[in-house]
Amino acid sequence: MTEVNDRPATHDRTGLGFAGHELSRASLDACVKCTICETMCPVSAVTPLFTGPKFVGPQAERFRNGESVDHSLDYCSSCGTCTLVCPQGVQIAELNSQARAVMKADHMPLRDRLIGQTTLMGKVMTPVAPLARWALGNKAIRTVMEATVKVHRDAPMPPAQSQSFESWFAKRPKPTKVPTRGALVFFHGCAGGYFEVETSKKTVEVLEHLGYEVLVPRQGCCGLAQQSNGLFDGATASVLKLCDDLRSSGKDLTIISSSGSCTGMLKHEAHEIMGVSDERLKDVGTRIRDTMEFLLDLYDAGELPTDFLPMPMTVPYHAPCQLKSQGIGKPALEVLRLIPELTVVDSEKVCCGIAGTYGLKKEKYDIAQAVGRPLFDMVKATNPELALCDTETCRWQIEQSSGVKTVHPIWMVHAAYGLG
Amino acid sequence: MRTIVIGAGLAGLVAANRLAAGGAQVTLLSKGIGGLQLGQGTIDVLGYTPERVTNPIRSVQALTGTHPYARIGAERVLAGLAYLKELLPDLLVGDPEANYQLPTAVGAIRPTCLAQPSMVAGNLSSGERVVIVGLRQLKDFHPQLVAANLVRTDLPGGGRAKVRHVLVDFPVREEVDSSALTYARALDDAATRERFARAVIAHLETDEIVGLPAVLGVRDPQAWRHVAEKLGHPVFEIPLPPPSVPGIRLNEALTAKAKAAGVRFVQGTRTVSFRASGGKVDAVTIAVEPAGREFTADAFVLAAGGFESGALDMDSHGTVRETLFGLPLEGADAVPLLHGDYWGGEQPLFNVGVAVGKDLKPLDASGAPVYANLWAAGGIIAGSAGWAEKSGDGIAVASAIGAADSILKELA
Numbered sequence: 001m002t003e004v005n006d007r008p009a010t011h012d013r014t015g016l017g018f019a020g021h022e023l024s025r026a027s028l029d030a031c032v033k034c035t036i037c038e039t040m041c042p043v044s045a046v047t048p049l050f051t052g053p054k055f056v057g058p059q060a061e062r063f064r065n066g067e068s069v070d071h072s073l074d075y076c077s078s079c080g081t082c083t084l085v086c087p088q089g090v091q092i093a094e095l096n097s098q099a100r101a102v103m104k105a106d107h108m109p110l111r112d113r114l115i116g117q118t119t120l121m122g123k124v125m126t127p128v129a130p131l132a133r134w135a136l137g138n139k140a141i142r143t144v145m146e147a148t149v150k151v152h153r154d155a156p157m158p159p160a161q162s163q164s165f166e167s168w169f170a171k172r173p174k175p176t177k178v179p180t181r182g183a184l185v186f187f188h189g190c191a192g193g194y195f196e197v198e199t200s201k202k203t204v205e206v207l208e209h210l211g212y213e214v215l216v217p218r219q220g221c222c223g224l225a226q227q228s229n230g231l232f233d234g235a236t237a238s239v240l241k242l243c244d245d246l247r248s249s250g251k252d253l254t255i256i257s258s259s260g261s262c263t264g265m266l267k268h269e270a271h272e273i274m275g276v277s278d279e280r281l282k283d284v285g286t287r288i289r290d291t292m293e294f295l296l297d298l299y300d301a302g303e304l305p306t307d308f309l310p311m312p313m314t315v316p317y318h319a320p321c322q323l324k325s326q327g328i329g330k331p332a333l334e335v336l337r338l339i340p341e342l343t344v345v346d347s348e349k350v351c352c353g354i355a356g357t358y359g360l361k362k363e364k365y366d367i368a369q370a371v372g373r374p375l376f377d378m379v380k381a382t383n384p385e386l387a388l389c390d391t392e393t394c395r396w397q398i399e400q401s402s403g404v405k406t407v408h409p410i411w412m413v414h415a416a417y418g419l420g
Numbered sequence: 421m422r423t424i425v426i427g428a429g430l431a432g433l434v435a436a437n438r439l440a441a442g443g444a445q446v447t448l449l450s451k452g453i454g455g456l457q458l459g460q461g462t463i464d465v466l467g468y469t470p471e472r473v474t475n476p477i478r479s480v481q482a483l484t485g486t487h488p489y490a491r492i493g494a495e496r497v498l499a500g501l502a503y504l505k506e507l508l509p510d511l512l513v514g515d516p517e518a519n520y521q522l523p524t525a526v527g528a529i530r531p532t533c534l535a536q537p538s539m540v541a542g543n544l545s546s547g548e549r550v551v552i553v554g555l556r557q558l559k560d561f562h563p564q565l566v567a568a569n570l571v572r573t574d575l576p577g578g579g580r581a582k583v584r585h586v587l588v589d590f591p592v593r594e595e596v597d598s599s600a601l602t603y604a605r606a607l608d609d610a611a612t613r614e615r616f617a618r619a620v621i622a623h624l625e626t627d628e629i630v631g632l633p634a635v636l637g638v639r640d641p642q643a644w645r646h647v648a649e650k651l652g653h654p655v656f657e658i659p660l661p662p663p664s665v666p667g668i669r670l671n672e673a674l675t676a677k678a679k680a681a682g683v684r685f686v687q688g689t690r691t692v693s694f695r696a697s698g699g700k701v702d703a704v705t706i707a708v709e710p711a712g713r714e715f716t717a718d719a720f721v722l723a724a725g726g727f728e729s730g731a732l733d734m735d736s737h738g739t740v741r742e743t744l745f746g747l748p749l750e751g752a753d754a755v756p757l758l759h760g761d762y763w764g765g766e767q768p769l770f771n772v773g774v775a776v777g778k779d780l781k782p783l784d785a786s787g788a789p790v791y792a793n794l795w796a797a798g799g800i801i802a803g804s805a806g807w808a809e810k811s812g813d814g815i816a817v818a819s820a821i822g823a824a825d826s827i828l829k830e831l832a
Binding site: 038040268329 | 453593605662668676684685686687713
C-alpha cells in the first residue's frame with residue numbers, strides 16, 4: 001500500500017493533492033449560509049462536539065491551507081446528508097471528507113488503516129467462521145480490541161460465514177432456466193462476498209428468475225472503507241482495479257449490485273471525493289445499477305413481472321445515506337409496494353449512525369448510537385422481528401442496536417416470487 | 421398519468437400534493453430539500469401594494485395587467501388557501517379577508533394571511549401588555565431589540581402596545597449559543613417544557629401576553645399549547661432568522677403529506693436538461709454522477725423558483741435566461757434591468773420571469789404555449805417582486821393549484 005503521509009503537492013490533481021486544493025472549493029462560493037445542512041445533520045443534532053456541516057465545511061474551508069485548525073471536523077461521519085439537502089449544490093460532505101484526509105495524513109491511526117481492509121477481513125474470517133463468530137462475540141476479546149485498536153466493544157461486527165459467495169456460485173447446480181433477457185454482471189462487494197452471502201445469492205436467484213444470465217467476474221474491493229478513513233491512495237488503486245475486474249465480463253453489460261455503499265463509491269464518490277478521473281471508472285459508474293433501482297427501472301418500463309405472492313405483514317424500511325446520495329430516490333419502497341398485502345413503512349430517519357466505520361470507533365460509538373436511536377425505536381415499534389435496509393454496515397448497526405433482524409429488501413422480492 | 425414536478429419549495433410541494441390527491445403518479449425532482457424552512461412558516465398573500473394591506477383577497481382582486489395574480493385569478497388564491505388549511509389544520513389558520521399583523525424578530529409588524537396557531541396571539545391591539553421573553557443561551561433572538569422597537573410602533577389598527585422584555589437562563593445542552601432548532605427539539609419533550617415553563621413563569625406579570633422565540637417544539641404541533649397552559653398566559657411565537665423552526669414545520673408537514681399520498685421523491689440532484697418532440701416535453705434529465713438520469717412523463721411542472729435557486733440566471737452581459745427549458749422570458753429586455761439607486765424604486769430585473777396563460781402553461785411571445793405539456797408555478801412566473809409586496813407564498817400556492825388542476829383536467 002502506498003504511504004499517504006506526504007504533504008499534498010499543488011500540482012497533484014488526484015488523491016490528497018486534489019483533496020487539499022481542488023474539487024469542493026469550486027462549489028464553496030455557492031454557499032449562502034442558509035443553515036439547511038445544519039438543520040438536517042444527524043451528528044450535530046446529538047452532540048455539540050461536531051459544530052455542524054456549514055461551520056466545518058464551507059466556512060472553515062476558507063481558513064484552510066493544508067491542515068485544518070479546527071479538529072471538530074473529525075466528528076463528521078461523512079453520511080453525506082448535508083450535500084443531499086443543500087439547495088445551492090455545495091459539496092459540503094465532500095469538502096469535509098477531503099479536509100479530514102489532509103488533516104489525518106501524517107498521523108493516521110493504526111485502527112483506521114486496519115478497518116479499511118475489508119477484503120482481508122473476509123478472507124481471514126470465512127475459513128474460520130465459527131472461531132471468528134466466537135471471537136467477535138467474546139466480551140474479553142472485544143475489550144482487548146477496544147483497548148488496543150480502539151474499536152468499541154459493543155460495535156456491530158460483520159457476521160462471519162462458512163462459505164463465501166464465490167464458492168457458492170461456483171459449486172451450485174447450474175440454473176436450468178434458459179436466459180431470455182441477455183446477460184448482467186453481478187458485483188457483490190466485499191460484504192456481499194464474505195459476510196452478506198445470502199443477500200448476494202438471493203439477488204442472483206431473482207435476476208435469473210427474471211430471465212437474465214448472471215456473470216460474476218473475480219473481483220476485489222471498491223476501496224470505500226479506505227476512502228472514508230482518508231486513505232485515498234490505497235482506495236484509488238482498489239477502485240480502479242475493481243473497474244478492470246468488472247469490465248472483464250463484457251463492455252456493454254449492465255452491472256448490478258446489492259451493496260448500496262459500494263455502488264455509490266463507483267457512481268460518484270471516487271470521482272467527487274478523491275478526484276479519480278478515469279474512463280474505466282466513468283464506464284463502470286455509468287453501467288452500474290443498485291438492485292432495487294434496476295427492478296424499479298424494469299417496472300417503469302413495463303418489464304417487471306408482478307405475479308408476487310401476498311406477504312401479509314408490516315415491515316420498517318430504512319433508506320441508507322449512501323443510497324440516498326445516488327440521486328435515485330428510494331426505489332425499494334416503490335418496488336415493495338407492488339407486493340400484495342405487504343405494508344412497508346419508511347423510517348424517514350436521516351441516518352442509522354454507523355456511517356461505514358464511524359460508529360465502530362471507540363470515541364464515536366456513543367454518538368453513533370445517539371444518532372441511530374430514533375431509528376432503532378421506530379424499527380422495534382414497527383416490527384420487532386424484521387426490518388429492511390439496503391446496505392450492509394447499516395443493517396449490522398440496526399440489528400445490533402435494535403435486536404431486530406435486518407435484511408436487504410431483495411429478500412422480500414425473492415420470497416414474493418416464491419423462490420424459497 | 422405520469423407527472424414530474426421540479427422543485428421542492430411551496431409551489432412544488434403543493435402541486436405534488438394536489439396532483440397525487442387527484443390520482444396522478446407524481447415524481448418530485450429537487451436539488452435540495454427546498455427553501456421553505458428559510459421562511460417564516462406563514463403564507464403571505466399580499467402585504468403591501470405598497471400601502472399595508474388589511475384585506476388581502478380584496479387587494480388581490482384589484483390587481484390587473486401582468487401581475488401574476490391577474491393571470492392566475494383570485495379564485496385560485498381562495499382555493500389554494502382553503503386547500504392548505506384543510507391539508508394542515510394543526511399548522512395553518514387565517515382568513516383571506518384579513519391579514520394578521522405579527523411582530524418580527526426585530527420588533528417590526530409584518531402582515532401575513534395564514535399563520536401558525538402558535539403565532540396569532542401576537543396580532544396585538546392598542547393598550548395590550550406584552551412581555552418579550554428571550555433565552556440567554558439562544559442565538560439570534562434579542563428580546564430587548566424586539567421590545568424597544570415594538571413599543572414605539574403604531575399598530576395597524578391604531579394605538580400602541582405596552583411592551584417590556586426579560587432575559588431568562590435556560591440552557592438545553594452544553595454550549596453557549598444553541599440554535600433555535602436545538603431548543604425546539606428539546607421542547608418537543610414534555611418534561612423539558614415543564615422545566616421551561618417554571619423558568620419563565622416567575623418573570624410574568626398579570627394580564628401579559630408572552631412573546632417567545634419560535635422554538636416551541638418542531639415535531640409536536642401541540643407543544644406551544646402545553647407551554648401556554650403551563651404559563652396560564654396567552655403566548656405567541658416570533659419566527660427567527662434561519663434555521664426557522666416554523667419553516668421547518670411547514671416543510672416537513674407538506675413533505676410528509678406528499679409522501680403519504682404516494683409522491684416519489686428524488687432528491688439531491690439538479691434537473692439540467694430536457695428532451696422534446698412534436699411540441700411536447702418527453703423527458704428531463706438530472707445531473708446525477710456520472711452520466712445523468714432521465715425521467716419521462718406525460719406532464720411536467722416547473723416549480724424551481726427564480727434567481728435564488730438558479731432557475732433564472734443572468735450572465736455578465738446582462739442576459740437573463742431560464743436555465744432548464746430555455747423558456748422565453750418576459751421583462752428581460754427592460755433597460756436598465758438593474759439601476760444603481762439602492763434606495764430607489766423596484767429593480768426591473770426582479771419582475772423578469774415566464775409569462776403564463778390562465779392554465780399556467782408558459783407562453784411564447786405570440787401568446788401560445790411553449791410546450792403542450794409544460795406548466796409553471798411559483799417564483800418563475802413574471803410580473804412581481806414577491807418579497808417587496810409579500811406575495812410570493814400566495815402566488816406559489818395559487819399557481820400550483822392552478823397548474824395541478826389544469827393537468828388533472830387535461831389528461832383525465
